[in-house]
Amino acid sequence: MPVLTRLIPSPVVVDISRGALDDLAGLLADQRISSNGRLAFAISGGSGAALRERFAPALPSADWYEVGGGTIDDAIKLADSMKSGRYDAVVGLGGGKIIDCAKFAAARIGLPLVAVATNLSHDGLCSPVATLDNDAGRGSYGVPNPIAVVIDLDVIREAPARFVRSGIGDAISNISAVRDWELAHTVRGEDIDGLAAAMARQAGEAVLRHPGGVGDDAFLQVLAEGLVMTGISMSVAGDSRPASGACHEINHAFDLLYPKRAASHGEQCGLGAAFATFLRGDREMAMLMVEVLKRHGLPVLPHQIGFDEDEFVKVTEYAPETRPGRYTILEHLDLSADQIRDAYREYAEAIGS
Numbered sequence: 001m002p003v004l005t006r007l008i009p010s011p012v013v014v015d016i017s018r019g020a021l022d023d024l025a026g027l028l029a030d031q032r033i034s035s036n037g038r039l040a041f042a043i044s045g046g047s048g049a050a051l052r053e054r055f056a057p058a059l060p061s062a063d064w065y066e067v068g069g070g071t072i073d074d075a076i077k078l079a080d081s082m083k084s085g086r087y088d089a090v091v092g093l094g095g096g097k098i099i100d101c102a103k104f105a106a107a108r109i110g111l112p113l114v115a116v117a118t119n120l121s122h123d124g125l126c127s128p129v130a131t132l133d134n135d136a137g138r139g140s141y142g143v144p145n146p147i148a149v150v151i152d153l154d155v156i157r158e159a160p161a162r163f164v165r166s167g168i169g170d171a172i173s174n175i176s177a178v179r180d181w182e183l184a185h186t187v188r189g190e191d192i193d194g195l196a197a198a199m200a201r202q203a204g205e206a207v208l209r210h211p212g213g214v215g216d217d218a219f220l221q222v223l224a225e226g227l228v229m230t231g232i233s234m235s236v237a238g239d240s241r242p243a244s245g246a247c248h249e250i251n252h253a254f255d256l257l258y259p260k261r262a263a264s265h266g267e268q269c270g271l272g273a274a275f276a277t278f279l280r281g282d283r284e285m286a287m288l289m290v291e292v293l294k295r296h297g298l299p300v301l302p303h304q305i306g307f308d309e310d311e312f313v314k315v316t317e318y319a320p321e322t323r324p325g326r327y328t329i330l331e332h333l334d335l336s337a338d339q340i341r342d343a344y345r346e347y348a349e350a351i352g353s
C-alpha cells in the first residue's frame with residue numbers, strides 16, 4: 001500500500017500562552033534554535049523600548065535593533081545592520097509591521113526568524129509573506145515561514161484593543177476567501193488544496209462563532225491560534241489563496257487608492273468579507289459576519305471608517321486590479337460601477353443601516 005504524505009513547512013515552536021515570553025531564551029535554547037542566546041531583536045522605536053527594558057536582562061547575549069518603519073527600505077537597512085553580528089536567529093518582537101520587516105531582513109541575511117507577536121492585528125505573524133510598503137504602494141514578498149512563533153497572552157492583553165480587533169476581521173475574512181477559492185475551482189478549474197482550505201476555514205469559523213471578546217483569555221487564545229493556523233495554511237497552499245480573496249482585494253484597493261486614509265488591515269478585510277459574502281448570495285453568512293464584526297466593534301459599512309458610498313464603489317470597482325489573476329466573486333460578477341452601487345445599497349439595507 002503506498003504511503004504518500006507530505007511535509008508541511010511549519011515552525012518547530014508554537015507557544016501561545018500567558019507568560020510565554022518570560023523564558024524566551026530558555027525556550028529557544030531547549031529547541032536548539034539558539035543555545036547561547038545570540039539573537040538579533042528587531043523592535044519598534046516606540047513601544048519597543050519598554051519591551052526591551054522588560055526582556056533584555058534575561059537575554060544578555062542579544063542585540064537590539066530599532067526598525068525605522070514598514071517599508072522595504074527599512075527592512076533592507078535592518079538586514080544590513082544585522083548582517084555582521086553572527087546571530088543564531090532574528091527575533092521580530094512587536095506588531096505586524098515589525099514582524100514583516102524582521103521576516104524580510106532574516107530571509108535576506110539567511111537566518112531563521114522567531115516571531116514574537118505583541119498584538120494580533122493580522123495573520124502575517126506566521127505566514128510565508130512579508131508585506132512592506134514600496135514605491136508602488138505596498139508589496140507582498142515571499143519569505144520562509146518563521147521557525148518559532150511565541151505569543152504571550154499577557155503582552156497581547158496590553159496591546160490597544162484596536163489592533164486585536166483587526167486580527168478578528170482578518171481571521172473572519174478567511175471564510176470568504178475560501179469561498180472565492182472554491183468558486184475559482186468550480187468555474188475555472190483552479191487547483192484547490194483541501195488541507196489549506198480546511199485550516200483557513202476552521203480558523204475563521206472558530207473566531208466567528210466564539211462567544212467571547214478581546215477582553216478574555218479564552219477568546220484571545222482561539223484568535224491567536226487561528227491567525228497562526230492561517231499563516232501555516234498559506235505555507236501549505238504555497239500562496240495567500242486560503243486567506244485572501246475579494247475581501248483582501250477590497251482591502252488592497254483601500255490601501256492603494258487612499259493610502260493616507262486607509263483603516264487597519266482587519267477592519268478593511270472584515271468589511272470586504274461581509275460585502276463579498278453578500279455579493280456571493282450567501283445572505284445568512286453575510287448577516288452572521290456583520291453581527292459578529294459589530295459585536296467586536298469592527299466596521300461593517302464604509303462610513304464607519306470614513307469613506308462614503310462613492311468612494312466604496314470606486315474601491316470595489318478597482319479591487320480586482322490589485323491582484324491580477326486571482327479569481328474571486330468580484331472577477332466572477334464583473335460588476336459595473338452602477339451595479340456595485342446597487343449591490344452596496346442592497347447590502348446596507350439588508351444589514352439595517
Ligand SMILES: [Zn+2]
Nearest residue numbers: 122123170269
Ligand atoms: Zn489578511
